[in-house]
Amino acid sequence: MVSPVLVWHRRDLRVHDNKALHAACQQGDWILPVFVLDPDILARPDTAPARVSYMLDALRQLQLSYAQLGGSLVVRQGDPVQVLPRLAQQVGATAVHWNQDVEPYALRRDQAVMESLAQQGIPGHSHQDMLLHDVDQVKTQAGAVYSVFTPFWRNWSTLAKAAPLPKPARIQTPELDSLPLPSLSDLGLSCDQILEPAGEQAALDRLDQFCQGSGIWDYAEQRNTPAVAGTSGLSPHLRWGTLGIRQVWRATFLAAAKIRSDEETNSLTTWRQELCWREFYKYVLFHWPHLETNCYRQAFDALVWDNKPDQFQAWCEGQTGYPLVDAAMRQLNQTGWMHNRCRMVVASFLTKDLLIDWRWGERYFMQKLVDGDLAANNGGWQWSASVGTDAKPMRIFNPSTQAVKFDPEGDYIRRYVPELGGADTPALLDVSDSKSGLRALRERRRCGYPDPIVDHKQQQHLFKQRYQTCR
Secondary structure, three states, rough: OOEEEEEOOOOOOOOEEEEOHHHHHOOEEEEEEEEOOOOHHHHHOOOOOOHHHHHHHHHHHHHHHHHHHHOEEEEEOOHHHOOOOOHHHHHHOEEEEEEEEOOOOHHHHHHHHHHHHHHHHOOOOEEEOOOOOOOOOOOOOOOOOOOHHHHHHHOOOOOOOOOOOOOOOEOOOOOOOOOOOOOOOHHOOOOOOOOOOOOOHHHHHHHHHHOOOHHHHHHHOOOOOOOOOOOOOOOHHHHHHHOHHHHHHHHHHHHHHHHHHHHHHHHHHHHHHHHHHHHHHHHHHHHHHHHHHHOOOOOHHOOOOOOOOHHHHHHHHOOOOOOOHHHHHHHHHHOOOOOOOHHHHHHHHHHHHOOOOOOHHHHHHHHOOOOHHHHHHHHHHHHHHHOOOOOOOOOOOOOHHHHHHOOOOOOOHHOOOOHOOOOOHHHHOOOOHHHHHHHHHHHHHHOOOOOOOOHHHHHHHHHOOOOOEEE
């Protein structure tokens, strides 16, 4: 019997630009790719059915990718700490390779797998593949860890970036029984959200469309406009690793060679900064793992929240009486995704208008988002609540001002709040106690839309008072 090298897939559901797979192919002729359905993760209350559905679709595409290379993907279910070493011993594996995940649970799990393999004399190899730079690589001149994005970006952007790795030309996989991929209902889950196509080919197509079309050049101008497709749409692919980050960076490098104006330079740099934000939040979570449950600025763990269940429910359902907030929440509930500008708006509204603990919103997002990622979601919520890493933490978004600035014609609001489809535009934008605001309120009432559940001015004043007591 041949002795294969195992490749343990988790958040790297692709065969291109995959460091663990590449290393395994350098080590042996026989490769056994495996994915373990972890019941601990699947049973978590913050596991989104949409995210699991997307993962299953991506796994089906990964099976096809391996079949095209002459191999196959083996599926197992159970605790990876037990399943991986048992499988490695069963097939006489010479080594097990995987790509590192920097989330606290993943680090603990991987260390346990590494130790269990070592007890059997089987080498385990963890590769840094999720990020362009290792979490220990970007430091200040004094060797300290960054806690603010801008200096992190300045350093990170000067570092050389590795080129993407080629996919194998062909692999051989030993014959081995595999569990069939379950359906979502097999896992006791259901999803009625309309999701974008998953899998690495869909990811590569999306990257090409964005970087070879006008998207990357219009990004700086359009990224904050939720009514248009002004973002790359790559976040679910980066969440599940159906697209390699080195491949993404190479696409920006190739695009840079075509720049024709300062505006295009600015747009490309802006998108690269967004890629860096992704790395920054993972970096921060790795170095301060208490962020999983607590504020980075620990004095704000004492911040007093109202946490009114009825108001939280109204926020979840998109029934707050603030059209932009409600449109965004309904987009999330219907599609499993929300525009990034709107994520900031609804997070600010939950924490600073409703005075509800940011962890409530963070958890709800993770229950719905197809691109839900602990580090990015946690970092975004702490930033919005002004309790995270930021040199200038106090920002309160006015939902009306945000609507006027980023959805001035009300196109996004009308798309997701259909009861306001026939209302005039001012009624969609003006939630205030001015004369025009009162006219807008009457118009919204005529459409059967709820009144605002709180007064923005009063609530922001109250939040500031409570915030100051913790500083």
